[in-house]
Amino acid sequence: MTERPVPVxxxxxxxxxxxxxxxxxxxxxxxxxxxxxxxxxxxxxTFHPDRHxxxxxxxxxxxxxxxxxxxxxxxxxxxxxxxxVTADGDEAFAASAIDAEATAYVRKGDxxxxxxxxxxxxxxxxxxxxxxxxxxREHRASVLHAVCAALVDDAPLHDRLAAAADALATDRSDSGxxxxxxxxGGVPFQARTAxxxxxxxxxxxxxxxxxxxxxxxxxxVTVRVVIASANGSIPFADDEADGRxxxxxxxxxxxxxARLVAVHVDRTETTERLRTFAERLDxxxxxxTNLVFMKDTEDRYLLVNDxxxxxxxxxxxxxxxxxxxxxxxGGFADRFRGNDEAAIEAGEARRFDERYPSPDGERRFVTVRxxxxxxxxxxxxVYGIATDVTAELRLAEERAELLDRMTDAFVALDGDDRIxxxxxxxxxxxxxxxxxxxxxxERAWDVFPGVLDTEFEAAFERARETGEAATAxxxxxxxxxxxxxxxxxxxxxxxxxxxxxxxxxxxxxELERREEVMRRLYEAISExxxxxxxxxxxxLALGREVLGVESGLLSQxxxxxxxxxxxxxxxxxxVEGDVVPLSATVCERVVSTERTLQVxxxxxxxxxxxxDGVVALDLSCYVGTPVVxxxxxxxxxxxxxxxxxxxPFSRWDVTLVELMGRWVSYELERREAQIEVAxxxxxxxxxxxxxxxxxxxxxxxxxxxxxxxxxxxxxxRLDTASRALDRMTELIEDALSFARMGERVVDAExxxxxxxxxxxxxxxxxxxATLRVEDPGEVVGDASRLRTLLENLFRNAVEHGGDDVTxxxxxxxxxxxxxxxxPGIPEADREKAFEVGFTTASDGTGFGLGIVSQIxxxxxxTPAATEAEGGGARIELxxxxxxxxxE
Numbered sequence: 017m018t019e020r021p022v023p024v025x026x027x028x029x030x031x032x033x034x035x036x037x038x039x040x041x042x043x044x045x046x047x048x049x050x051x052x053x054x055x056x057x058x059x060x061x062t063f064h065p066d067r068h069x070x071x072x073x074x075x076x077x078x079x080x081x082x083x084x085x086x087x088x089x090x091x092x093x094x095x096x097x098x099x100x101v102t103a104d105g106d107e108a109f110a111a112s113a114i115d116a117e118a119t120a121y122v123r124k125g126d127x128x129x130x131x132x133x134x135x136x137x138x139x140x141x142x143x144x145x146x147x148x149x150x151x152x153r154e155h156r157a158s159v160l161h162a163v164c165a166a167l168v169d170d171a172p173l174h175d176r177l178a179a180a181a182d183a184l185a186t187d188r189s190d191s192g193x194x195x196x197x198x199x200x201g202g203v204p205f206q207a208r209t210a211x212x213x214x215x216x217x218x219x220x221x222x223x224x225x226x227x228x229x230x231x232x233x234x235x236x237v238t239v240r241v242v243i244a245s246a247n248g249s250i251p252f253a254d255d256e257a258d259g260r261x262x263x264x265x266x267x268x269x270x271x272x273x274a275r276l277v278a279v280h281v282d283r284t285e286t287t288e289r290l291r292t293f294a295e296r297l298d299x300x301x302x303x304x305t306n307l308v309f310m311k312d313t314e315d316r317y318l319l320v321n322d323x324x325x326x327x328x329x330x331x332x333x334x335x336x337x338x339x340x341x342x343x344x345x346g347g348f349a350d351r352f353r354g355n356d357e358a359a360i361e362a363g364e365a366r367r368f369d370e371r372y373p374s375p376d377g378e379r380r381f382v383t384v385r386x387x388x389x390x391x392x393x394x395x396x397x398v399y400g401i402a403t404d405v406t407a408e409l410r411l412a413e414e415r416a417e418l419l420d421r422m423t424d425a426f427v428a429l430d431g432d433d434r435i436x437x438x439x440x441x442x443x444x445x446x447x448x449x450x451x452x453x454x455x456x457x458e459r460a461w462d463v464f465p466g467v468l469d470t471e472f473e474a475a476f477e478r479a480r481e482t483g484e485a486a487t488a489x490x491x492x493x494x495x496x497x498x499x500x501x502x503x504x505x506x507x508x509x510x511x512x513x514x515x516x517x518x519x520x521x522x523x524x525x526e527l528e529r530r531e532e533v534m535r536r537l538y539e540a541i542s543e544x545x546x547x548x549x550x551x552x553x554x555x556l557a558l559g560r561e562v563l564g565v566e567s568g569l570l571s572q573x574x575x576x577x578x579x580x581x582x583x584x585x586x587x588x589x590x591v592e593g594d595v596v597p598l599s600a601t602v603c604e605r606v607v608s609t610e611r612t613l614q615v616x617x618x619x620x621x622x623x624x625x626x627x628d629g630v631v632a633l634d635l636s637c638y639v640g641t642p643v644v645x646x647x648x649x650x651x652x653x654x655x656x657x658x659x660x661x662x663x664p665f666s667r668w669d670v671t672l673v674e675l676m677g678r679w680v681s682y683e684l685e686r687r688e689a690q691i692e693v694a695x696x697x698x699x700x701x702x703x704x705x706x707x708x709x710x711x712x713x714x715x716x717x718x719x720x721x722x723x724x725x726x727x728x729x730x731x732x733r734l735d736t737a738s739r740a741l742d743r744m745t746e747l748i749e750d751a752l753s754f755a756r757m758g759e760r761v762v763d764a765e766x767x768x769x770x771x772x773x774x775x776x777x778x779x780x781x782x783x784x785a786t787l788r789v790e791d792p793g794e795v796v797g798d799a800s801r802l803r804t805l806l807e808n809l810f811r812n813a814v815e816h817g818g819d820d821v822t823x824x825x826x827x828x829x830x831x832x833x834x835x836x837x838x839p840g841i842p843e844a845d846r847e848k849a850f851e852v853g854f855t856t857a858s859d860g861t862g863f864g865l866g867i868v869s870q871i872x873x874x875x876x877x878t879p880a881a882t883e884a885e886g887g888g889a890r891i892e893l894x895x896x897x898x899x900x901x902x903e
Contacts, residue, residue: 021047022141023067027059027085028052028074028101033124037072037133044134056080065093065148069141072122074101075109082109086116095147097140099133156269159183163273167280177205180277184243199240200281232274235282241274307372307381307402310388313360313395315339315353324402329375344373356398359385370402379406425499425514433460436509445495445514466493472501479503479510489517530668533562537672541679548683549582555676556584556655563639563669565657570643570680572651573598573607581651587658589634600627603652606640610649612674614639617660636660639670641677645684653677764875767799769832773825776806783819790826796897797875805871809834809891812865817888824884832877832893835884846881865891 024041026034034052041048051068053059055078063071063085071089073082082100089098097119102109113121119140122129162183167176177198184196185207196207227244307327310319317335325332328343340349351370359366365386372379383402390396425442427435435456443452446463455463467473467490475488486503498521499514540546540554556568567585571578578598580590598604602624606613615638618624640654653676718737725733769792777787787810795802806825813823817838824835841849850869865879868891872879877893884890 021049022069022138023049023051024070024072024137024141025059025063025068026050026052026072027054027056027077027082028072029054029076029078030074030124033074033101036130040130041134041137044138046134046138048134048137054078056084059085060088063089063092065096068096069144070137071096071098072101072137073098083112083116086113086118095144097137097144099136099140155186159186160269160273162186163276167277173281173284174205177277177281178207181205181207184241184273195244197242198277199242200277201238228270230268230270230274232271232278234275234278235286237278237282237285239274239278239281241270241277243270305404307383307404308400309402310397310399311340311356312397315341315349315356317343318397327372327374327379348373355383355385359398360387360395363387363389372402379404380409381405423516425512427460427464427512427514428509429460429512430509433510434458435460435463442514445492447494464492475501476503476510479505489521533558533672537676541683548687551683552582552680553584555679556582559655559673559676560584560586562672563655563665565637565655567657568655570651570653571601571603573603573649578603579651602627602635602638602656603640603654606642606652606654607649610642610644612639612641612670612677614665614670616662616664619660634658637665639665639673641674643677643681643684645681645688650681650684653680764796764798766794767797767802768794769802769825769827772799772803773806776803777810777823780807780810780814782810782814785814785817785819786822788822788824790824792825792827792832793898795827795832801871801874805868805893806834808865808867813838813889821888827896827898830894830896830898832896833890835888835890837884837886837888840883840887840889841881843883849881850879 026037028034031052034050038050041050051062053062057079059071059073059077071085073085075082077085086098086100089096100109100113100118100121102113102121102123110121110123120136122133163180166179166183169176169179171179177200181196181198184198185194198205227242229240229242231238231240233239305323307324308319308321309317309324311317316337316339320332320335322332325335328335330343335343340352344352348371355366355368355370358368365384368383368385370381370383372381381402382405383400386399387395388397388399423441425445426437426439427442428437430436435458438446438452438455440452443455446455447465448463461468470490470492471488472490475486479486483505485505487500488503489498489500491498497516498518500517501512501514504511504513536558537555540558541551543551543554546554552570556570560566560568566587567583567590569580569584569590570582572581573579576598578596578601580592580594583590583592583594585591598607602613602615602618604627605624615621615624618636618638635656636658637660638654638656640652640656643650643653653673655673718741721733721737724730725737770789773787773789773792810823813821813834813836817823817836821836821838824833826833826835850865865881869879872893875896877895880892880894882890882892
């Protein structure tokens with residue numbers, strides 16, 4: 017059962033029942049808090065899902081009923097249990113309560129009901145609390161996920177904190193009444209719930225405003241989280257009542273959030289400090305990769321860095337005070353001393369290319385030696401920085417080797433267009449049989465004749481003039497290959513890279529060819545004035561051209577017969593309309609397997625060789641695909657030739673044939689669909705015509721009275737005949753209208769319902785009836801058919817409600833309605849009221865509401881007959897698409 021008092025809202029002006037209920041609740045095992053209001057409006061204003069776990073409602077609540085309160089409560093919180101209270105024997109209200117899905121209903125006169133009511137309330141409230149608790153847990157999980165996502169977003173910290181505040185301000189009811197802010201070191205980060213440029217209104221809620229504040233500390237960071245609500249509820253306050261629901265079992269959800277934010281901010285600030293320190297450290301380390309040293313004029317080392325010590329493989333302490341000879345050996349020492357003396361003699365920094373011995377082999381350096389002088393101008397030391405260029409020099413050598421290995425041709429030219437370097441691939445393309453070394457120094461245009469007669473020349477000159485790289489694709493005649501050349505100008509000359517793109521060029525040309533084929537295919541099938549057969553003929557002609565075959569045809573299989581439908585045959589062996597046995601054709605295999613088939617040479621397939629069709633047509637190669645209409649094989653779309661192929665049809669060729677076959681399948685299905693639509697239309701017209709059998713009775717009346725009028729001269733017989741003819745006219749018009757009004761609305765438009773209703777009213781014989789228009793607004797539909805619909809409803813209302821009836825048209829949400837204050841439609845007749853032929857009038861046709869149903873269905877609306885307020889008839893059109901005023 018419940019763990020804390022169950023707050024119950026009682027909406028009932030009956031103080032006696034309220035007293036009895038309060039007494040029963042007081043005596044119950046569970047604790048309850050009962051709050052009574054007298055009418056519907058007070059109940060609506062008082063109810064809040066955070067303050068009430070159950071609602072009891074009397075039927076009569078002044079301006080409304082308990083059902084109205086049920087609707088209002090469920091609109092605010094669908095899960096709140098609502099028990100409806102009725103008087104003895106009020107079965108209609110009890111049924112309505114059940115239909116409205118009330119939690120239960122209680123009869124005041126039932127002596128056992130009051131005794132059982134506390135237990136029923138307690139169980140319903142417990143179920144509601146459990147469901148709401150689950151939703152709260154899901155909401156907290158969603159908020160936690162959103163806060164985490166905001167904190168890890170790639171954005172500045174202040175934006176992340178504001179986004180986290182936004183996440184905390186997400187109310188589980190989406191009411192928008194929750195405000196949140198996160199304070200870090202006293203700096204607030206407000207949830208962005210207000211409009212841009214505005215501060216959230218924290219005073220509008222008055223006394224209903226509630227606020228929760230928690231704080232957490234991580235490192236030097238203190239975070240406060242403030243959650244406020246304008247609706248009187250305390251966001252996340254259930255943590256205190258239902259147990260701690262934070263990340264740690266000993267803290268609340270908001271405390272967990274505060275701690276999470278504090279830890280994140282602390283780590284972010286720590287990371288920033290570490291990043292700054294790392295950047296500084298990296299700067300220092302960058303400068304320690306070089307060898308740094310200082311020697312006195314006695315050739316003894318006064319200072320060396322770790323990089324220097326690492327290179328020579330000795331501890332720094334052992335190096336300091338040692339001479340060059342002691343550190344590097346005699347051979348290197350003489351050269352290093354000579355360079356020191358040269359720098360001192362120059363009186364300024366000097367650059368030297370030097371080799372240093374190391375445990376892993378000799379290394380090459382560029383060393384800058386700087387002489388240091390005292391105040392008297394006497395040298396006292398030499399300071400040096402040596403940069404290891406071993407890797408760079410090795411890379412340059414490897415680059416030269418790589419250039420020789422690369423498949424692209426590379427040529428370097430000087431300012432006079434003479435070759436300074438060319439790799440092996442470029443040498444292989446050179447004219448003549450000269451050695452590669454002999455080509456260096458020659459003019460490039462003599463070594464590569466014909467290059468200047470291509471697009472290369474313009475690109476070369478453009479690169480020289482602009483100083484920017486240029487590209488040209490050329491066909492180099494001596495090698496009969498295509499090359500993409502890239503020209504890179506520099507101060508010393510030009511570098512030219514040439515990549516063989518012959519295969520790529522062929523592939524591109526093939527793609528262009530295929531693109532052209534697809535363009536022609538599209539033009540063929542989209543020709544508006546062409547018949548289906550003409551379009552298929554264009555496809556066959558295109559396919560023959562692309563595949564390089566003599567013949568192509570579209571066939572239809574009719575049982576075991578094979579008929580040529582559309583033919584394009586250069587050999588003249590087959591014409592449209594020819595019929596042969598299916599078993600005599602290669603297409604039989606396509607039909608039986610329902611798969612595309614290609615044959616390079618029929619002679620290689622014994623099963624095909626002896627077929628009569630193959631022999632008669634001297635057929636050798638073949639490619640065909642099935643044409644499928646409504647999941648049944650209609651026939652084949654195929655191409656063939658009398659000559660065998662040395663290679664199979666390419667995948668592209670087969671795909672093209674399949675694509676054409678699928679279009680033919682689609683087009684045939686579309687034609688079948690059009691035929692079916694035409695048949696349906698014919699059936700509808702036939703239906704309208706069949707309705708004319710209802711004309712027999714008035715026709716017989718008219719004929720009989722005309723004959724009697726001739727025999728007796730009685731003119732009243734002519735009046736009777738005239739009324740019968742009028743009746744026939746009415747039946748015919750209604751039947752045709754019914755048949756045609758059901759066509760689906762395609763060109764819908766904005767329709768002013770008020771204007772259409774008034775025009776419809778003017779065309780109906782309404783006598784002294786009154787039309788009341790309650791702002792039905794605009795809907796999307798067919799104005800003409802809507803007018804016909806309203807004419808039928810108005811006519812029906814006047815015919816059944818009398819000349820003084822009041823007809824009302826209006827709209828409630830997506831429901832358009834026409835109601836009257838007449839006798840209404842009996843409940844037993846409401847479901848069949850829209851059936852064709854149903855009428856309660858002796859002279860009715862039974863088409864009126866049938867036409868209404870047809871027009872509604874054509875718009876996608878659902879018609880329904882209900883009871884209007886006051887007992888009249890109310891016809892509803894549900895699912896209407898309305899148009900807002902600003903649309």
